[in-house]
Amino acid sequence: MYQHTRLTSNNLNFFYKFRNFDYILLTCILLLGFISLATMYSTDGGKILFHTKSHFTKLITFTFMMLFFSFINIKFWFSIGYFSYLIVIGLLVWTYLFGITSSGSQRWIDLYFINLQPSELMKIFIILCLAKYFHRMKLEQVNSIYTILTSLIIIILPMGLVIVQPDLGTSVLIAISGIAVLWFAGINHKYFIFTMLGFVISLPFIIAFLKPYQKLRVLTFLNPDRDPLGSGYQIIQSKIAVGSGGLFGKGFLKGTQSYLEFLPEKHTDFIFTLFSEEFGFVGSAFLLIIYAIIIYRIVAIGAQSRSYFAKIFCYSFGAAIFVYITINMSMVLGLLPIVGSPLPIMSYGGSSMLATMIGFGIVMSAKVHNQQSIA
Amino acid sequence: MINSSSDNVRKLNSLNRRMFITGSLKFFIMIGLVSRLFFLQVKENKKYLTLSDKNRIREWKLAPVRGEFLDYFGNIIAGNFEAYQLHIIPEQVENFRYVIYRVKDLLELSDKQFKKILKKKNEIKPWETLIVSDNLSWNKFSKINNHLYDLNGVKPVISISRNYPYKENFTHLIGYVSQANENDIETNEQIKKNFVPGLKVGKVGLEKSFENDLIGTNDIERYEVNAYGRRISQLEFQKGEKGKTIKLTIDTEIQKLTNELLKDQAGSICVMDIYTGSIIAMHSSPSFDPNLFVFGISQDDWQLIRNDPMKPLVNKTLQGNYSPGSTIKPIVALSALENGIINPNFTVKCNGKTEMYGQTYHCWKKKGHGFMNLRNAMKQSCDTYFYEIARRLGVDKLSVTAKKFGLGEKVFGDLFDIEKKGLIPNTEWKKNALGKGWLLGETIITGIGQGYIQTTPIQLCLMTAQIANGGHKIYPKIIVDEDNYDIINDKFTPLYENSKNIKIIQDAMFGSTNEVMGTSYRSRIDNPKYQFAGKTGTAQVKKITEKDRELDLKTFEIPYEDRDHALYIAFGPYKNPRYALSIIVEHGGNGSTTAAPMAKKLFKSIIDRHLLREAINNKKYLEI
Numbered sequence: 001m002y003q004h005t006r007l008t009s010n011n012l013n014f015f016y017k018f019r020n021f022d023y024i025l026l027t028c029i030l031l032l033g034f035i036s037l038a039t040m041y042s043t044d045g046g047k048i049l050f051h052t053k054s055h056f057t058k059l060i061t062f063t064f065m066m067l068f069f070s071f072i073n074i075k076f077w078f079s080i081g082y083f084s085y086l087i088v089i090g091l092l093v094w095t096y097l098f099g100i101t102s103s104g105s106q107r108w109i110d111l112y113f114i115n116l117q118p119s120e121l122m123k124i125f126i127i128l129c130l131a132k133y134f135h136r137m138k139l140e141q142v143n144s145i146y147t148i149l150t151s152l153i154i155i156i157l158p159m160g161l162v163i164v165q166p167d168l169g170t171s172v173l174i175a176i177s178g179i180a181v182l183w184f185a186g187i188n189h190k191y192f193i194f195t196m197l198g199f200v201i202s203l204p205f206i207i208a209f210l211k212p213y214q215k216l217r218v219l220t221f222l223n224p225d226r227d228p229l230g231s232g233y234q235i236i237q238s239k240i241a242v243g244s245g246g247l248f249g250k251g252f253l254k255g256t257q258s259y260l261e262f263l264p265e266k267h268t269d270f271i272f273t274l275f276s277e278e279f280g281f282v283g284s285a286f287l288l289i290i291y292a293i294i295i296y297r298i299v300a301i302g303a304q305s306r307s308y309f310a311k312i313f314c315y316s317f318g319a320a321i322f323v324y325i326t327i328n329m330s331m332v333l334g335l336l337p338i339v340g341s342p343l344p345i346m347s348y349g350g351s352s353m354l355a356t357m358i359g360f361g362i363v364m365s366a367k368v369h370n371q372q373s374i375a
Numbered sequence: 376m377i378n379s380s381s382d383n384v385r386k387l388n389s390l391n392r393r394m395f396i397t398g399s400l401k402f403f404i405m406i407g408l409v410s411r412l413f414f415l416q417v418k419e420n421k422k423y424l425t426l427s428d429k430n431r432i433r434e435w436k437l438a439p440v441r442g443e444f445l446d447y448f449g450n451i452i453a454g455n456f457e458a459y460q461l462h463i464i465p466e467q468v469e470n471f472r473y474v475i476y477r478v479k480d481l482l483e484l485s486d487k488q489f490k491k492i493l494k495k496k497n498e499i500k501p502w503e504t505l506i507v508s509d510n511l512s513w514n515k516f517s518k519i520n521n522h523l524y525d526l527n528g529v530k531p532v533i534s535i536s537r538n539y540p541y542k543e544n545f546t547h548l549i550g551y552v553s554q555a556n557e558n559d560i561e562t563n564e565q566i567k568k569n570f571v572p573g574l575k576v577g578k579v580g581l582e583k584s585f586e587n588d589l590i591g592t593n594d595i596e597r598y599e600v601n602a603y604g605r606r607i608s609q610l611e612f613q614k615g616e617k618g619k620t621i622k623l624t625i626d627t628e629i630q631k632l633t634n635e636l637l638k639d640q641a642g643s644i645c646v647m648d649i650y651t652g653s654i655i656a657m658h659s660s661p662s663f664d665p666n667l668f669v670f671g672i673s674q675d676d677w678q679l680i681r682n683d684p685m686k687p688l689v690n691k692t693l694q695g696n697y698s699p700g701s702t703i704k705p706i707v708a709l710s711a712l713e714n715g716i717i718n719p720n721f722t723v724k725c726n727g728k729t730e731m732y733g734q735t736y737h738c739w740k741k742k743g744h745g746f747m748n749l750r751n752a753m754k755q756s757c758d759t760y761f762y763e764i765a766r767r768l769g770v771d772k773l774s775v776t777a778k779k780f781g782l783g784e785k786v787f788g789d790l791f792d793i794e795k796k797g798l799i800p801n802t803e804w805k806k807n808a809l810g811k812g813w814l815l816g817e818t819i820i821t822g823i824g825q826g827y828i829q830t831t832p833i834q835l836c837l838m839t840a841q842i843a844n845g846g847h848k849i850y851p852k853i854i855v856d857e858d859n860y861d862i863i864n865d866k867f868t869p870l871y872e873n874s875k876n877i878k879i880i881q882d883a884m885f886g887s888t889n890e891v892m893g894t895s896y897r898s899r900i901d902n903p904k905y906q907f908a909g910k911t912g913t914a915q916v917k918k919i920t921e922k923d924r925e926l927d928l929k930t931f932e933i934p935y936e937d938r939d940h941a942l943y944i945a946f947g948p949y950k951n952p953r954y955a956l957s958i959i960v961e962h963g964g965n966g967s968t969t970a971a972p973m974a975k976k977l978f979k980s981i982i983d984r985h986l987l988r989e990a991i992n993n994k995k996y997l998e999i
Contacts, residue, residue: 138382138386139382139385139386139389140382183393183397184390184393184394184397186386186389186390186393237430239415239423240423240426240427240430241427242412242415242416242423243415243416243419243420243422243423243424243426243427244420244423244424244426244427245416245420246416246417246420246424247416247417247420256427256430256431256599257427257430257431260430260431260599260600260601260602260607261601261602261603262430262431262601262602276412276416280416281412281413281416281417284412284416285409285412288405288408288409288412292405295401299394299398302394303391303394308383308386308387308390311387311390312390315390315394315397319397319401322401322404326404326408329408330408330411333408333411333412333415335411
């Protein structure tokens with residue numbers, strides 16, 4: 001009650017904000033950062049090379065950025081909801097026109113000090129945008145045709161821009177982020193069920209439209225031994241690495257699969273494989289627990305928040321992070337076809353980490369300003 | 376305001392409800408991921424651990440050391456020597472072009488050889504060994520060693536390779552080794568198992584027959600490798616086993632003598648122990664140096680061997696199907712005696728030719744031999760006599776006796792895949808093979824070893840040995856059986872009905888060599904220690920026409936390929952015989968002038984060396 005009266009004013013002092021931090025979440029993020037650095041060190045063959053250094057720099061920079069964001073009032077995040085979304089859309093258009101092409105897809109913008117991947121940022125800002133969109137909406141309005149159409153356009157526009165890059169994986173993740181918001185906003189569950197049904201029915205037609213390499217991935221997923229040295233190679237080698245880790249793993253820097261370069265893309269999408277090979281089931285479970293705590297804290301912060309915007313953002317962001325982790329792990333454990341999806345914080349990649357840290361920053365801001373209501 | 380607040384409550388309720396659903400979903404998915412991890416890492420750990428080892432551990436096989444061939448006295452007749460080779464691993468060379476040109480200069484390689492090496496380099500992976508030269512002379516090898524300071528990545532290697540110290544002496548018997556080809560690998564499991572690039576395997580002869588014993592097993596190096604196959608570290612070295620050493624019954628001295636005797640002639644000589652069946656010597660001429668094949672024969676050398684009209688590539692001892700000529704007469708006579716067709720006193724008058732069934736058959740002696748009994752007919756090789764007894768005997772009875780004595784079937788069974796069966800004809804064979812009835816005239820010429828009948832030199836040798844040992848079955852062998860060594864088996868299976876008949880044949884053969892008028896009288900040895908008994912043969916290559924008979928040309932006047940084959944079979948010493956031999960000289964003219972004198976030289980040497988052979992035998996007994 002005391003707090004309630006005090007916090008009607010917008011001027012919270014620095015020390016109060018500092019005290020109001022979610023230290024469990026912060027500890028988990030830092031722990032995760034430390035683990036990811038150690039793993040990156042291992043991918044460099046036990047030496048401090050390019051990936052380790054670069055990952056370290058980004059981790060430090062973005063952690064401070066996250067802390068800085070925590071001090072920014074949640075109202076600010078609310079206010080830039082649409083604007084930031086439009087900026088990222090602009091960046092995606094820019095990418096489409098002038099982006100850098102690498103391994104056959106045009107995903108990056110050269111910002112001289114960093115190669116930015118706007119599609120990664122979109123994974124966060126679409127949540128921000130939709131959260132703002134639904135914040136003031138009455139429950140009756142939520143299920144109106146107009147609302148549904150608008151929100152679908154908000155989702156489909158960036159998806160389209162990412163698909164043409166081409167990058168199916170990220171566009172699916174963007175869609176999932178958006179759909180998470182729609183779900184929490186209270187769109188009738190019938191729509192979700194019908195969409196699911198529609199998707200399953202149209203799956204054969206979708207497959208017909210897939211690019212050959214995407215089709216190959218699906219086929220390979222269904223039977224990796226079909227072409228063990230070609231497209232099935234990644235799944236097989238990844239499963240071998242994880243499986244050979246055993247209960248306690250082969251030991252730090254002793255993962256033969258990665259050390260001898262059998263693992264594909266071990267810095268990015270397959271980083272969990274290396275970790276799992278070296279630290280075994282116990283290590284992997286520990287990592288999953290850290291992720292579980294992070295997600296739990298995000299959701300808890302949402303529950304404690306006063307504003308509907310903060311709640312819906314936290315819930316959706318928590319769900320999105322959960323989906324990223326699930327998709328990445330299912331992929332490396334051979335439960336899903338290979339789609340390019342990084343493991344948050346663990347994987348090497350500036351844009352992905354930037355996006356995740358922005359997300360954490362906003363969540364932290366929601367925690368610090370949890371008594372803040374937004375008109 | 377109230378409206379709005381109740382709406383807010385409903386909105387929050389919906390949000391919380393959905394949050395709860397999402398939370399539970401997350402929980403179950405998390406459990407799913409953990410159980411998947413558990414399944415892979417704990418339950419299926421063994422399987423994936425094996426797969427991971429299979430990934431990272433790779434074996435490198437080294438060429439096995441091939442077993443050797445020894446002669447009866449322990450001399451190495453096919454051995455191994457240290458070949459000086461030059462290897463390069465391309466990825467370890469900084470400037471490959473520079474180094475390879477330096478090597479070219481030092482080794483004085485021709486442009487053709489050089490191109491071959493460059494081609495080979497492009498075919499292999501950069502971390503694989505490129506064999507620049509597989510048999511360097513010591514001079515070049517030391518030259519390379521002196522220049523190693525600026526030949527980074529070049530490796531002079533001493534490797535084990537096949538060597539045949541007696542060169543052409545054993546070629547047909549031992550065969551030779553050469554680079555294994557696709558076919559060798561596919562047809563032989565052992566070769567497939569032990570294969571390494573550059574592996575040499577037996578191509579013909581005993582080298583091929585005993586491939587599985589000789590090949591040995593690879594040295595195996597186990598390395599940890601990365602995904603690109605590059606070696607990271609050696610984990611293990613497993614020493615292979617050398618192939619089995621095979622000891623032959625051959626006496627190198629006799630073998631060398633046979634080679635000398637047949638020098639510049641086409642033909643074959645084989646010598647056999649009449650009790651043990653051990654082959655003492657077995658040679659086919661002309662021969663060639665098997666060492667040429669070890670590192671791949673040059674095109675010029677190959678053409679020379681291939682186009683030689685005397686056909687050095689044919690092993691005449693085993694592959695040569697020859698008309699036996701008069702050397703078949705002991706069997707014809709024996710068959711007639713055994714079947715009771717004649718007795719030794721049966722007499723025929725020879726007029727030089729005889730008329731049967733409307734056809735004239737000539738004896739080799741134009742004037743005729745006069746009255747001939749069996750012993751005289753054998754001694755002087757009277758054709759008329761044998762025409763008559765063959766006519767009375769019939770080809771079917773003859774073929775039974777001939778087959779009993781080892782004609783018409785492979786002497787070594789499956790040991791040599793090239794061995795021919797020869798042909799002992801009978802009426803049934805002709806009906807089946809040619810679809811025609813047997814003509815009586817064909818029986819008559821079969822009686823002097825012409826017509827369909829064909830034998831290989833080794834068969835004639837076996838036949839002679841079995842007559843010499845008193846008519847008992849023996850099993851020829853080349854390999855010394857280490858277990859029961861050269862023990863004479865007491866239990867012989869007799870091949871005769873009446874042992875007296877064998878004695879009669881032996882005696883007739885004695886006469887043929889050691890009595891005046893005998894066909895090989897001039898090649899006799901009077902010293903009873905060396906005295907031998909034999910039978911000459913002259914096999915027609917071409918049908919003799921009436922015109923030829925009139926001309927009656929001397930051998931040297933006839934073109935080479937039309938000349939008769941000269942044959943000789945013999946055993947000795949006559950008292951207590953121990954060895955039998957067969958000689959054939961292709962287009963040698965006449966058995967008594969060409970083949971029989973060789974037997975004389977051979978028996979001297981064979982019988983002189985008998986004691987040495989016995990000594991080896993006794994030594995073995997003592998050791999046991």
